[in-house]
Amino acid sequence: MDGLTINEAAQLTGWSARMLRYVENAGLVTAARSSSGYRLYGPAQLQRLRTLKELLTRFDVALSDVAFAARLGESAELRDAVQAWLRSEASRPGDVSPGDWLRFEQEKHQRLLAAA
Amino acid sequence: MDGLTINEAAQLTGWSARMLRYVENAGLVTAARSSSGYRLYGPAQLQRLRTLKELLTRFDVALSDVAFAARLGESAELRDAVQAWLRSEASRPGDVSPGDWLRFEQEKHQRLLAAA
């Protein structure tokens, strides 16, 4: 059988085996399975895991955020609803002070930094 | 001064005053302020609040999800990074079983329903 086992993949990607299972259960990186049920990671999965990690740390994004983005990509109905709501935002003057949601999104990160 | 106060807006939108402050702090619906600092809600804000509520309940979306979508709309860099990662997904066969992330995203909802 070709493909790395979960601990090998963990070593090579910097995730823990525990997190690899968690990420798979989130539907973000799914491994193939051997006949006996072992997860098998190929080069594509390894690359996806590495870039996912990069994405999360570089932009301080949560797994649930990426999962939501995937949802947006899959459901045109949801995507349209969200975009319609967002578009109604900038239309009125003084509606949202610039950098407001940005502060919110970064607040968690700020707190983590402050606690260190 | 024109504009409804926070409790009036709460009544008309179905949110609590507490949540209106929370939503504002999330940067999603920001009210104008009177000279003495009172929040003032106009028709545009009321409508945004109503549609936001609809969005959240209808698609079982979190406030942080909408905030993230706003972030995607503001930062081309982030949007490109996320979309690039997502595009690398469907390329390989058997990469992700269909409906996998969907189960994950709905799991919370399922648990809530199961508890009732």
Added chain:
DNA sequence: CAAACCTTGACACGCTCGTGGTAAGGTTTG
């Protein structure tokens, strides 16, 4: 002026997220 409203800040509570661990049991390998 007193009642009724608004403000921010805090405590609390249950739930989800991200993460580690451990237990019970099947598989692969030396």
Added chain:
DNA sequence: CAAACCTTACCACGAGCGTGTCAAGGTTTG
């Protein structure tokens, strides 16, 4: 076969979300 690995299923734990409530203090209104 025994060691080393894999599986799922749990317990735990701190941090964040969504929400209510309460306190201390300023504002508007009858």
